Amino acid sequence: MFTGIVEELGTIEAVEDQGDAIRLTVRAATVLEDAGLGDSISVNGCCLTIAERTDTTWTADVMQETLDKTSLHGVRPGDQVNLERAVTAEKRLGGHIVQGHVDGVGEVLSRTPSEHWEVVEVSLPADLGRYLVDKGWIAVDGISLTVVEAGTDRFTVSLIPETLARTTLGTRQPGDRVNLEVDVLAKHVERLLAWRDTAGTVTP
Structure with missing residues (x-):
């Protein structure tokens, strides 16, 4: 789990194409201070697992499902990415609950x-509009942000x-794609209400 508070900007060092997956190597500093093999790091809002590391870089395997559903498809060496280590129990929750499970990809509109x-306007996949409210939360490229205006297809x-x-x-321009993760609590409420409507009662 993450908080959406970006710790540093990392740089894509290498992208190894494996056909139905890629191996992504990222140059970083802060997130490597106490990171070990198997630890999770959020990369532009995608939860990835450290498979290899050196003093200055770390490598993760990115499967086809992630490439199909996030903006990590098409990343190139030299690209900057938002990085955050998984939250620990003693850390302040400065942002909101972010799982690192991308719900959809939007596009910077203006x-x-x-x-x-x-003020940045971002397009919103149609099936995610119901989860946004004015002054609610959304993670954009892994960044915890407050929604100013929530529309049906943009925010x-x-x-x-x-x-x-x-x-x-700071550098995303109109046309750039960004990863979006909506509030998981809103999704749980929706699921419970749907269960109640179908079954008549909510079973503990």
């Missing part, structure tokens, strides 16, 4: 700069200078 912040977020400087959203 950027509107202001003096002290920037906006307002980015402070810290987010612009420390994450990939």
Whole structure:
């Protein structure tokens, strides 16, 4: 589990095509301080497992399912990515509950700069619109953000200078694809209500 608070920008060092998978090597510093084989790191919101590591890089296997459903398909050496280690029990939950399981891919539609912040509009897959509410949560490329306006097929977020400087959203342009993860609690509520409507009661 993650919090959506990006710890550092890493750089894609190598992408090894394996046909129905890739091996992704990322250059990093902070997330490697206490990381070992088998640990989880969020890469642009995708939970990946460390398979190999050196003092300055780590490697993960990315299967076809992940490539089909996230923006990791098409990453190239030199690309920057948001990195976050899995949360520990003693860590403050500064963002929100993020699983690292991408629900869909959106596209940056527009950027509107202001003096002290920037509003970014992102498209939303049709089946995810019901999970968003104004002032609710969404993870965009693994970044915990507050929804400003929630539409049926798009939403906006307002980015402070810290987010612009420390994450990939500082450089994403209209047309760029971003990973989206909606609030898992909203999905659980929907599932419970659907079960009640079908069965008549909710069984503990």
